[in-house]
Amino acid sequence: MTGISTLGQALAQIGRIRDQQILIDTFSTQLATGKKTQKFSGLGQDVITSKRARADIQSLENYINNIKNADRRIQQTLDAIEAFKQQAENFQALLVGFSQQGVPQKGETVYYDDPLTTSVVEAIPIGLDSSEPSVELETLAEFANNVFNTFVDLLNIQEGDRYLMSGAETRTKPLADTSALDAAMSSLLGDWKNGTITTDQFMADLNDRTTSGGNTDALTDTIVGFSAVLSAGNVKSVYARVDEKTEVDYTALATDDAFRNILVAAAYFKNENLGPVVDEVDPNTLAVITEGAPGANIDEATDNFFAIFNNFVASINEAIDDIDQVRFKLENARVRLDSFKTAHTNQINVLNDVVSEVEDADINEVAISLNALSFQLEASYGVTARVQALSLVNFIT
Numbered sequence: 001m002t003g004i005s006t007l008g009q010a011l012a013q014i015g016r017i018r019d020q021q022i023l024i025d026t027f028s029t030q031l032a033t034g035k036k037t038q039k040f041s042g043l044g045q046d047v048i049t050s051k052r053a054r055a056d057i058q059s060l061e062n063y064i065n066n067i068k069n070a071d072r073r074i075q076q077t078l079d080a081i082e083a084f085k086q087q088a089e090n091f092q093a094l095l096v097g098f099s100q101q102g103v104p105q106k107g108e109t110v111y112y113d114d115p116l117t118t119s120v121v122e123a124i125p126i127g128l129d130s131s132e133p134s135v136e137l138e139t140l141a142e143f144a145n146n147v148f149n150t151f152v153d154l155l156n157i158q159e160g161d162r163y164l165m166s167g168a169e170t171r172t173k174p175l176a177d178t179s180a181l182d183a184a185m186s187s188l189l190g191d192w193k194n195g196t197i198t199t200d201q202f203m204a205d206l207n208d209r210t211t212s213g214g215n216t217d218a219l220t221d222t223i224v225g226f227s228a229v230l231s232a233g234n235v236k237s238v239y240a241r242v243d244e245k246t247e248v249d250y251t252a253l254a255t256d257d258a259f260r261n262i263l264v265a266a267a268y269f270k271n272e273n274l275g276p277v278v279d280e281v282d283p284n285t286l287a288v289i290t291e292g293a294p295g296a297n298i299d300e301a302t303d304n305f306f307a308i309f310n311n312f313v314a315s316i317n318e319a320i321d322d323i324d325q326v327r328f329k330l331e332n333a334r335v336r337l338d339s340f341k342t343a344h345t346n347q348i349n350v351l352n353d354v355v356s357e358v359e360d361a362d363i364n365e366v367a368i369s370l371n372a373l374s375f376q377l378e379a380s381y382g383v384t385a386r387v388q389a390l391s392l393v394n395f396i397t
Contacts, residue, residue, distance in 0.1 A: 049354065049358050050355055050358045053351045053354045053355045053358075054351075054355060056347075056351050057348055057351045057352065057355070059244075060344045060347055060348050060351075061348065063241065063242055063243055063340070063344055064341055064344050064345065064348075066240050066241050066242065067240060067242055067337045067338075067340060067341045067344075068341075069240070070240035070248070070250055070333075070337055071334060071337055071338075071341075072159070073159055073162075073164055073250070074250050074330050074333060074334050074337075075334075076157060076159055076164060077157060077164045077165065077250075077252050077330060078327060078330055078331070080154045080155075080157040080164070080165075081154075081252065081323060081326060081327055081330075082327070083150075083154055084151060084154045084155070084259065084262075084323065085320060085323045085324075085327075087147050087150055087151065087154075088262050088316060088319065088320050088323070089320060090143075090147070091143065091144070091147055091262070091265070091266065091316065092313070092316050092317065092320065094139070094140055094143055095140070095309070095312070095313050095316070096313070097136075098136050098137070098140050098309075099306070099309065099310075099313070101134070101136055103128070103134075103277055103278060103298065103302055104133060104134040104136055104137040104277050105128055105130070105131070105132070105133055105134055105137070105275065105276050105277045105278060105292075106128070106130050106132040106133070106134055107128035107129045107130030107131075107132065107280070108128065108129050108130075108283075109125045109127075109128060109298065110125070110126055110127045110128060110129050110281040110282075110283045110286065111123045111124060111125055111126065112124040112125075112126045112286060124297050125297055125298040125299070126279065126281055126286070126296075126297050126298065127278050127279035127280060127281030127288065127292070127298065127301075128276070128278055128279075128280060128281065128298075129280070129281065129282075129283045130280060131275060131276040131280035131289070131290040131292075132276075133275045133276065133277075137274075137275065137277070140269055141269055141270055141274060141275075144265075144266045144267075144268075144269035144270035145266075145270040147266055148178075148263070148266040148267060148270055151259070151262065151263050151266060152175050152178065152225075152263075155174055155175045155254040155259055155263075156173055156174060156175055156254075164252070165252050165253060165254040166227065166229075166230065166235065166253075166254065167229075167230070167235035167236055167237060167238060167251055167253055168235060168236035168237065168238055169227070169229045169230070169235050169236075170238075172227045172229060172230075173227060174226060174227055174230055174253070174254035174255070175224075175225050175226055175227070175254055175263075176225060176226075176227055177225050178224070178225040178267070179225075180222070180223050180224075180225060181219070181223055181224050181225055181264075181267050182267065182271065184219060184223050185219075185267050185268060185271045185273075186271055186272070186273045188202060188205055188206070188217065189271060189273040189274065190273060192293070192294060192308075193273075193291040193292065193293060193294060194291060194294075195294050197217070198294075199294070199304045199307050199308065201217075202308060203307070203308060203311045204218075205217045205218055205219060206219060206264060206268065206308075206311070206312075207261075207311070207315070209221055209224075209257075209260060219264060221233075221255055221260070224260060224263065224264065226254065226255050226260075230253065230254065230255045231255070233255075235253070237249050237251040238250055238251045240337060242336075242337065242340040243340065243344075246340070248333050248336050248337055248340075249333065250330060250333040250334075250337075252326055252329070252330055256322070256326055257319065257322060258319040258320070258322035258323045258325075258326060259319075259323075261315045261316070261318075261319045262315075262316055262319045262320075264315075265312040265315060265316055268308075268312060269312075275292070276290055276291075276292040277292050277293055277301065277302065277305045278292040278293065278295070278298050278301040278302060278305075279291055279292045279301065280292070292305070293305040293308075
């Protein structure tokens with residue numbers, strides 16, 4: 001039994017053993033976790049360095065997350081725009097092939113011969129005895145009807161419940177309803193055929209998208225079917241915050257001229273009032289049964305029909321080129337986003353090195369220290385055991 005004279009020595013030895021056990025626990029935890037301490041307070045003066053570095057890493061990771069989200073949305077938008085362009089090119093090719101035929105309407109020619117000029121046979125071709133369209137015109141109208149719906153779907157591209165071509169109005173469908181466009185197109189076709197508006201006026205109505213120039217019959221964005229906020233033209237752009245001072249604009253709007261003009265062209269060729277191209281005429285009475293394009297004879301009507309046709313061909317050609325400008329803008333935005341992402345990633349690697357230098361334990365050094373401390377503790381236990389076993393007899397012997 002320990003005597004009173006050795007109590008202080010025993011307590012001191014117990015304290016030393018406790019300290020060694022605490023160090024062993026610390027080294028064991030460091031060996032298992034690779035960290036010097038499990039609490040920031042254990043870092044001492046380095047705690048400020050660690051917290052600042054971690055805060056900067058978190059901030060940079062948030063920016064990288066913003067960049068990834070924006071990049072994903074840009075890619076989806078680009079995919080939709082590329083699909084839109086491909087369909088527009090198919091439409092363009094069909095129009096080119098169509099333009100190479102004659103009057104795109106079935107039936108026999110009906111001629112007019114002035115009965116007052118018996119000595120002269122005028123034989124003026126004033127129409128056809130049928131309003132049935134040619135196979136080529138039927139094919140064109142059917143394709144336009146199908147591709148129109150495809151165009152609408154592509155402009156309404158979504159990521160979840162977020163519309164990607166509505167600017168900052170991401171909860172608003174950019175192209176909601178096209179019934180007004182169909183009605184307006186039917187009305188314009190009727191006015192053109194009956195001579196209420198000229199061919200030039202008809203083209204102006206089709207090409208103009210605002211009434212500000214005095215054209216009250218213009219196909220405005222509202223008539224085309226674009227949402228109120230897009231039609232108003234004051235929708236805000238979409239930005240990705242890439243650092244504390246910089247935002248990257250990656251806006252693509254469904255109301256861009258390129259998309260709008262191709263959409264209107266498809267609406268024209270799919271309209272049920274498109275045909276006939278020339279008047280359907282009763283061969284017996286020479287009465288007009290169904291009005292075609294305006295003109296005193298087949299040639300004039302055909303010329304007027306193809307004037308509108310060629311107007312759309314030119315519009316589509318220009319629109320396809322303009323689509324590339326929209327894509328170019330988005331690709332530029334992606335390049336900027338990627339440069340910021342790369343810079344942030346490099347900065348995070350630097351900051352992780354700072355955190356590692358402050359927080360990480362040297363595993364080899366810890367293992368050596370733990371091994372040495374284990375021997376010391378074992379020796380301490382041995383000394384303690386011998387001290388505890390001392391007696392007068394043992395001391396004398």
